Amino acid sequence: MPTSRLLTAYRALERVPLGRSIFSQGYRFAAPYFRTIPARVESVEPGLAVAQMWHAPWVRNHLGGVHAIALCNLAELTMGAAAEATVPGTHRWIPQGMEVEYRAKAHGRMRATARIELPEPLVERQQVAVAIAIADRAGTEVLSGTIRIWVTARPPR
Template identity: 85%
Template sequence: MPDPLPVSRLLSAYRLLERVPLGRTLFSQGYRFAAPYFRTIPARVESVEPGVAVAEMRHAPWVRNHLGGVHAIALCNLAELTMGAAAEATVPRTHRWIPQAMEVEYRARAQGRMRCTARLDLPQPLGERQQVAVAITVTDRQGVEVLTGTIRIWVTERPRR
């Protein structure tokens, strides 16, 4: 069996920065600037490991809906941000990924700080191209699920150079 591939740059950066003061904040800022749309939500990556990532989003005026809760699309942005961290930490460097579909269910009114967990299990062996499901759960401070869903990513082999 070949040696495992080196960890992704994202996972290496997270592991380095999580050990220093304000490291997770610095990591989160860099991650959000790499994908500028993520700057539309006040999110912070809390943990990243192969197969799972966790991020939080504080409640801010610009993520509110007309009823004063967290807007549904802000929750979806948090879900995609978290899924991206999990995918980057999990999909080997021989492959690349892109979101293909998102299905969500809004289960309760979202208010206050939100916590999102993204989990994915890569099939073994990982094929040349295939769809992989990433399970998403968003909870509030009391642990109430406010959103559940699945983001399907399309995983393909990187072209050989």
């Protein structure tokens, strides 16, 4: 199976100084809404992506913690990297729904992990669940959830 462009770019940049930061900036510009959070992609491989977000004033809620929607944005950013690295080029994907549970007050640096396992065989149209977990620096899970993506075969060109 050919490697996705996102995964190829990540693997090339992870080996150079500041490469992950350069990759993260490019990735965030591909989906401009991701620029609303201070996030960095830490690792990408088929089936798994990890990203971090630090606690900046513009992602703070009225209680001083990280805003719930900023956490959801981090979850979607991380899921997108995992899906892009996993779904083969013969198919495309789009988020279809998200269920999240806020488990604890989010404060400080957050680490998001997205895990995706494609069914075999991958058919023309199907829903795939991507598991999301976000933890704080102490390892306390602050958000858990699932983002459902709709995976379809690419039309012939």
